[in-house]
Amino acid sequence: MLLLLLGIVLLHIAALVLLFVSTIVSTWAETSGSSADLWLNCSTTNGGSHCDPANTSEWIQAVQATMILSVIFSVISLFLFFCQLFTLQKGGRFFFTGIFQILASLFVMSGATIYTVKNADWVPESASYGYAYILAWVAFPLALISGCIYVILRKRE
Numbered sequence: 001m002l003l004l005l006l007g008i009v010l011l012h013i014a015a016l017v018l019l020f021v022s023t024i025v026s027t028w029a030e031t032s033g034s035s036a037d038l039w040l041n042c043s044t045t046n047g048g049s050h051c052d053p054a055n056t057s058e059w060i061q062a063v064q065a066t067m068i069l070s071v072i073f074s075v076i077s078l079f080l081f082f083c084q085l086f087t088l089q090k091g092g093r094f095f096f097t098g099i100f101q102i103l104a105s106l107f108v109m110s111g112a113t114i115y116t117v118k119n120a121d122w123v124p125e126s127a128s129y130g131y132a133y134i135l136a137w138v139a140f141p142l143a144l145i146s147g148c149i150y151v152i153l154r155k156r157e
Contacts, residue, residue: 018139027130029123059118066111073104101147
């Protein structure tokens, strides 16, 4: 049981780290001389770097909000897991932990989907998706799987 709990916590922490990195790092889209993310658009010309704030349209703000909510819900879920681990009765299920983690996965999925659909309005066609965007999509199934495991998991002595 201890190894199972350790594995679940490591899966949760891996998803949480991916969520943090994908929300903070500045490579959701990149070209040879520029990169764009949720917060800044940076370009490199003649050896210098210049960054402008991200577009203020509603869709980028929706992506920002859903990514921040996914991080918040995942942190709350981890906190709830440790609280329930010590207070839950034998045989009880980790429903609240699982629900918050599943909500975190749905928020990251929503944010990445909105970005996928709307980035053509903001990013040049020559740009490719950056690693932070890919990490967001990798975090989605990890968070969903850990949330489902929490819902199924029962506490044992």
